[in-house]
Amino acid sequence: MPYSPAVHRWLLCALAGMAPAQARADGLSIAGGSPRSIGRAGAATVGDDGGGALLINPAAMARRSTTRVQLGASIVEDDVRWQTDAEGEPLSRGQAGSRFVPIGAAIGAVGHWVLGIGAMTAGVAARSLARPGDLKDLGSAYDYRYAGIAGSYRRDTLAIGLARRLGHSLAFGLSASASRIAVAEHRRIWAGSDRREAIGDPTSDVDVTLSGSDAFSQGLVAGVLYAPEDSQIELGASVGWARTATVDGTVTAVGSPPSGPSIERTGASRAELVIRQPVTVRAGGRYVGDRVVAELDGDLWIAPRSAESATWSIEGVHVIDPTGLDAALARVPSRISQQTHVAMRLAIDVELIPGFLWATGGYALATRGTPASRLSPSFGDLGGHTLGLGLESTAGGFTVTLGWSRTWAPSTAARPALRLDNPFGTGDGGVSSGTYDGSLDQVGLLIEVELGPGSTP
Secondary structure (H helix, E strand, O other): OOOOHHHHHHHHHHEOOOOOOHHHHOOOOOOOOEEEEHHHHOOOOOOOOOOHHHOOHHHHHHHHHEEEEEEEEEEEEEEEEEOOOOOOOOEEEEOEEEEEEEEEEEEEOHHHEEEEEEEEEEEEEEEEEOOOOOOOOOOOOOOOOOOOOOEEEEEEEEEEEEOOOOOOOOEEEEEEEEEEEEEEEEEEEOOOOOOOOOOOOHHHHHHEEEEEEEEEEEEEEEEEEEOOOOOOEEEEEEEEEOOOOOEEEEEEOOOOOOOEEEEEEEEEEEEEEEOOOOOEEEEEEEEOOOEEEEEEEEEEEOOOOHHOEEEEEEEEEEEEOOOOOEOOEEEEEEEOOOOOOOEEEEEEEEEEEEOEEEEEEEEEEEOOOHHHOOOOOEEEEEOOOEEEEEEEEEOEEEEEEEEEEEEEEEEEEEEEOEEEOOOOOOOEEOOOOOEEEEEEEEEEEEEEEEEEEOOOO
């Protein structure tokens, strides 16, 4: 598609970043590419032709033939809240703090091909409720401890992609990525006997921390862009796939002797977790007017049924109860759980100062990415409503984008199917019921520098 100053101006200003893939509002799936779509509530399938296109729709890179470099970052803070059904207990609030999400990318044209490469954090989630200290006399104050105390997930990605222009209206693109995935979980299991004490008695708790990483999890995204020169309507779509990730790591377990179980290590201990990823389908349309640009997108994450549950496989750790009974801590169910879910996004950009400053805004509605029966404080995805606002300024080959968004998760009552996971099998039960809600705040800044026109045939 030939470059023109008018089209260039519209496209630069129509973009406003994205929530990093995993901010919790979209579970563990890739939700967006660059900080530009944050102020547009994640709308990026048609409009983002920068580094974010490598993860969302690589065909969009073909919109511009100029050589450009992008550098940016976002700050993400996830606040989960838990209210137990136990009478008289206070609200428990998230204590995980903020996470830093960087991105860097370079894009340029060689003939009819547009090439892009980027390094970014494509997904991040971090949650933590208060961590119980003394194992005794907890009552119902920490009754979420069996569901999950803390959890974190991070996907750092290197992506490379290419797009090809076919005529003046149509473009196709393909990108490939390699990601390092890091996961950590902190929770407790109950290792008592229903013949000696009440199920859930904290004197029989075992505190378990699991963490690990996967150096290479591959992914592919294929996309198409239809942007006729003589029309104000643009259309785009993409399909993304990510390989099942196997996370290798470590396990730390602490018992509660002398009245409760103790821990014995037999050689080197290790833990392994298999995380299955959904297939992502995106489609959207964009209207490009004189002083207003609007985009409507839909995202669909198709999760296999096997993604509803995941389990840490453990070696080298034994639990010994006060009577001397020994059980290998061979498996601990993870609280990572995904289901098929959707999101709809609407973004509107308005020119405030011709050729210089645009205001951006957006709204998104996402359904729950975790089944209600498998919600947990550490990884549960409640979906929710997202509002985004931002500004974008262009001058002298520099484009600066600033975006803010907040996601409000609806209050969800959980009657979970999760268990206490007793390794002895001498007494088990379901985790405590309660109500979840929360919010997700994001602030992002992206700077793009145009270095000059790309090469032509």
